[in-house]
Amino acid sequence: xxxxxxxxxxxxxxxxxxxxSTKDPNQTISTVRADAKLLGQQYQEVKIKDFVIVCDEPVSxxxxxxxxTPLDFFAASIGFCENVMFAxxxxxxxxxxxxxxxxxxxxxxxxxxxxADGKSPYFIDMTVETKVTSNAPVDKIVEVTRVAHKTxxxxxxxxxxxxxxxxxxxxxxxxxx
Amino acid sequence: MxxxxxxxxxxxxSMKQRFAQASRAEDLISNKAEVRLIRDxxxxxxxxxxxxxxxxxxxxxxxxxxxxxxxYFVTSVGFCENVIFAxxxSLAGLSIDSxxxxxxxxxxxxxxxxxxxxxxxxxxxxVETRVSTKDSVEKVVEVARQTHRRxxxxxxxxxxxxxxxxxxxxxxxxxx
Numbered sequence: 001x002x003x004x005x006x007x008x009x010x011x012x013x014x015x016x017x018x019x020x021s022t023k024d025p026n027q028t029i030s031t032v033r034a035d036a037k038l039l040g041q042q043y044q045e046v047k048i049k050d051f052v053i054v055c056d057e058p059v060s061x062x063x064x065x066x067x068x069t070p071l072d073f074f075a076a077s078i079g080f081c082e083n084v085m086f087a088x089x090x091x092x093x094x095x096x097x098x099x100x101x102x103x104x105x106x107x108x109x110x111x112x113x114x115x116a117d118g119k120s121p122y123f124i125d126m127t128v129e130t131k132v133t134s135n136a137p138v139d140k141i142v143e144v145t146r147v148a149h150k151t152x153x154x155x156x157x158x159x160x161x162x163x164x165x166x167x168x169x170x171x172x173x174x175x176x177x
Numbered sequence: 178m179x180x181x182x183x184x185x186x187x188x189x190x191s192m193k194q195r196f197a198q199a200s201r202a203e204d205l206i207s208n209k210a211e212v213r214l215i216r217d218x219x220x221x222x223x224x225x226x227x228x229x230x231x232x233x234x235x236x237x238x239x240x241x242x243x244x245x246x247x248x249y250f251v252t253s254v255g256f257c258e259n260v261i262f263a264x265x266x267s268l269a270g271l272s273i274d275s276x277x278x279x280x281x282x283x284x285x286x287x288x289x290x291x292x293x294x295x296x297x298x299x300x301x302x303x304v305e306t307r308v309s310t311k312d313s314v315e316k317v318v319e320v321a322r323q324t325h326r327r328x329x330x331x332x333x334x335x336x337x338x339x340x341x342x343x344x345x346x347x348x349x350x351x352x353x
Contacts, residue, residue, distance in 0.1 A: 008217055011238040016290045028286045028295075032247045036255025038276040040180055044259050046252045048244045055256040061192065062185050062264070070257035071208040072224035073249050074330050079212025080231040081246035083220045085289070088238075100214040108329050110206045113261070115327060116197035122332035124205070151291060153247055153284050156298035160337035 003098065009091040016092075043067075071108075079104045081154035082128060089147045097134035097141075104128055106162075126158055129167040141170050142177060179272040186267045193268070219243070251280040251302070257330035258304060265323045271316050274309040282338075302334055305343040317346050321353060 022028050036055075038044045042063035046053045055070060057063025068076070079102040086100055105127050112121025130145050145168050149155045158164055168175045196204070212222045212231075218239040222229040231246060233239025244252070255278040266273050281303045288297025306321050321344050325331050334340070344351045 003214055003216055005217055008238060015237060016292075019286050019290060020292050022287075025285070025287075029283050029300075030247075030286045031281055031283045032245070032251045033279065033281040034248065034251040034255045036252065036259050036278045036280070038180055038259045038263060038273070041182060041185065042260055042263060044256055046255060048248050048252070051244050053244065053249075053252055055252075055260075057260060062188050068224045068227045068229060069208075070253045070260055070330060072210065072227065073229070073253035073256060074333075075208045075210035076212060076222035076224055076229050076231075077246050077249035077253060079210045079222055080220050080249060083212055083214045084218050084231075084233060084246055087214060087218060088289075102212045103209070104212065105207060105209040107205045107207050108333075109204045111196050111199065111204050112329065112332065113264075113327050114193040114196055115323075116193070119204075120332050121327060121329040122336060123329065147291075151289050151297060153288065153297040153299065154250060156288065156296050157250075157284075157334070157337050160298060161333050162336070 003100065004087055004091055004096075008087070009094075012088045012091050015088075075104045075106060078102075078126070078128065078154045078158060081152045082130065082148060085152040085155075086130065086132075086144060086148040089144045089151065093140060093144050093147075095134065095136050095140050095144050097132050097136065099131070099133040101131045102128065103131065123158075123162045125163040125165065127165045127167060128155065129169065131169045131172075133171055138170055138175055142168065142175060145177060179274065180276060181263045181267050181273055183267075185264075186270070189264045189267050247282070247284070250299075251282050254278075254282075254302065254304065254330050254334065255280045257328045258306065258324060261328040261331075262306065262308075262320060262324040265320045265327065269316060269320050269323075271312050271320050272310055274311070275307075276309075277307045279303075279305040279307065299334070299338045301339040301341065303341040303343065304331070305345060307345040309347050314346050314351055318344065318351060318353060 230243035287295035
């Protein structure tokens, strides 16, 4: 089965045309919302549309390990966003690929959780590794990856906050970005 | 009834002491997500043995099988704030009858296609902490302030976006 439907390109082109034709800049501002409710100890839920997202901490941190942690969701949101934008830009550029996986890894100082030694708990760095399997020319994959990074809301946000290292692996081999 | 068990206070105190005494190599903690595209706009993430499903709505070429990436981002902000609030409340002896954090974030969709040179980064994020408690408002304000400083997601996004905070205690707005 193909990873991207044949009709996907025209859908993305329509999406782009719709945003481009909007004259009032206020109409292109997108707002997202989450209501996070603590249900007990460290266990909590967010309801978005018909979805319920559950979150917990490991037992070692006072939780019951019934779901991913907040930082798991943070890292996942970056990988999800990158995949969405890679698929859209691949469709626009006519790039065919057979697999796409984005690995996201970040570091932060846990002393910051308690302001020990005056530390802040922000993410110090993040590595975003894009792994693509494709028979297309490497140059085309590099181009799509670069545009995906620039047009991804999460990537555009994290580069303002920390050191971000982007890596690209094509058919298992690292390629310069 | 309090949402956080009293026996957690010594556990969080012990965590605090452990982190304070940890060596530099032990301080740095890593978070990782492996995110695989399933089809079109639908991906699955593997995080510490959990599987998280993401999709886009049908209106933007998805199949609506899960929340969007930006839904997960604002969700992570709210979750992180609640975890840290509960820990600091526990350490400060603040009882919590209910705790809900509402997060809204805005960004420009033109950035998705580099239209008019717009960037798609989050321009502003509002965090509203809603607490019900029998304890003093001053104590809640103190814990809310500590929470904002000590939450990893909050500390990260404060370096990237405009932040707006609101605190609601027992249904009343309180200055932060």
